[in-house]
Amino acid sequence: MAAGDHWTHGTGKRAPYILSALFACADLLLLWSTVEAARTGLWPWAYCVPPVLMAALWPFLHWERGAGAGRRALSVVFLLTALIGLGIGNGLTGLPLMAVTIVHAVCVFGFGGGVTLSALMTATAIWAHLLAGRELARAVTEAVVVGVFAGWALLTARILLGARRRASETERLLGELTEAHAELRRYAARVRELTVAEERARMSREMHDSVGHYLTVMNLGLENARRFRQTRPDEAWEEVAQVQRLTMEALADTRRWVRALKPLALEGRAGPAAMEELARSFGGTGIEVAFRAHGTRFALAEEAELALYRVLQEGLTNAVRHSGARRVEVVLRADGDQVELTVTDDGRGADGDPLEAGRGLAGLRHRVLALGGRLSAESGPAGGFTLRAEVPVKVEVDA
Helix, strand or coil: CCCHHHEEECCCCCCHHHHHHHHHHHHHHHHHHHHHHHHHCHHHHHHHHHHHHHHHHHCCCCCCCCCHHHHHHHHHHHHHHHHHHHHHHHHHHHHHHHHHHHHCCCCCCHHHHHHHHHHHHHHHHHHHHCCCCCHHHHHHHHHHHHHHHHHHHHHHHHHHHHHHHHHHHHHHHHHHHHHHHHHHHHHHHHHHHHHHHHHHHHHHHHHHHHHHHHHHHHHHHHHHHHHHHHHCHHHHHHHHHHHHHHHHHHHHHHHHHHCCCCCCHHHCCCHHHHHHHHHHHHHHHEEEEEEEEECCCCEECHHHHHHHHHHHHHHHHHHHHHHHEEEEEEEEEECCCEEEEEEEECCCCHHHHHHHHCHHHHHHHHHHHCCCCCCEEEEEECEEEEEEEEEEECCCCCC
């Protein structure tokens, strides 16, 4: 509960600060009133007992229905002492004390307890006036005033309890919301870890297939060269030359994978700069890669930026390995409230639905959809293949 709420709501074990301040004033008024009455009484010192006893009990009072039996007994003693004090007090000076005691009775004993105390206080007021020999009309008048004030105190107590319940409920809901938010963050971190692990496993398999294929062919070529080195030396040297070419291709492929696995912000590059660097890294694979960016200054979440990076990586990898393309065109465009990445090659195209056929593209589609975006892939009528990803983003500057 906020510090300011203690002034108006209090807690189950402590009265609101504003009610404590009102009680201090009311108890001083009662003490002054009882001192005035003691001048004509038989036992002057006894008149000061109620305000002193109430002041001593006040710090130990609880303010909730679930208070223990001992605390409820203290509340009964406190309320009975207040009734005695009001009975021997002077006139309407006890009205502030009435408000405090009625609010306390409602907090500990419920609304019925407050009504009972209000009736007892009204009867006590009439009895005190009659005992003092005053006129009945005056006694009834002051009793009506006491009754009206008691009704106001009951209403105040009900409003106070309602505010306390709403504050407690709000605090509980905020606690649950904080816990749910923390759980959601833990879940998101776990999903991110699983996504990264799955992506790395997929890329590891593809690297194994790619580099493993090169190594297998190179091994066969070297075996042939070793067999032919005596009988057919020219063919043996051709095999060696072929192995050398395959070695260069394998080295270029390995370098491409290493660059693709680098973090986005490596060497200060991120966003369009990282994607352009990735496109440039495919230049040694035998295809020409052209990269163009329009409206590159935009605010993009890290997850969306990584998804676009992986889409570009997948599109370029498929173009090198499967399409037989000679040229790939990459276009990154910020348009309105979304960023679009298009990877188009001039290769053979694909049969069927490429988003269903390949595990890589299918995984990327789920990834982009989770960001509220869209991933599409299609082959042209005369060949070629286009991979397009769109993710939502708030554009800051359309450069």
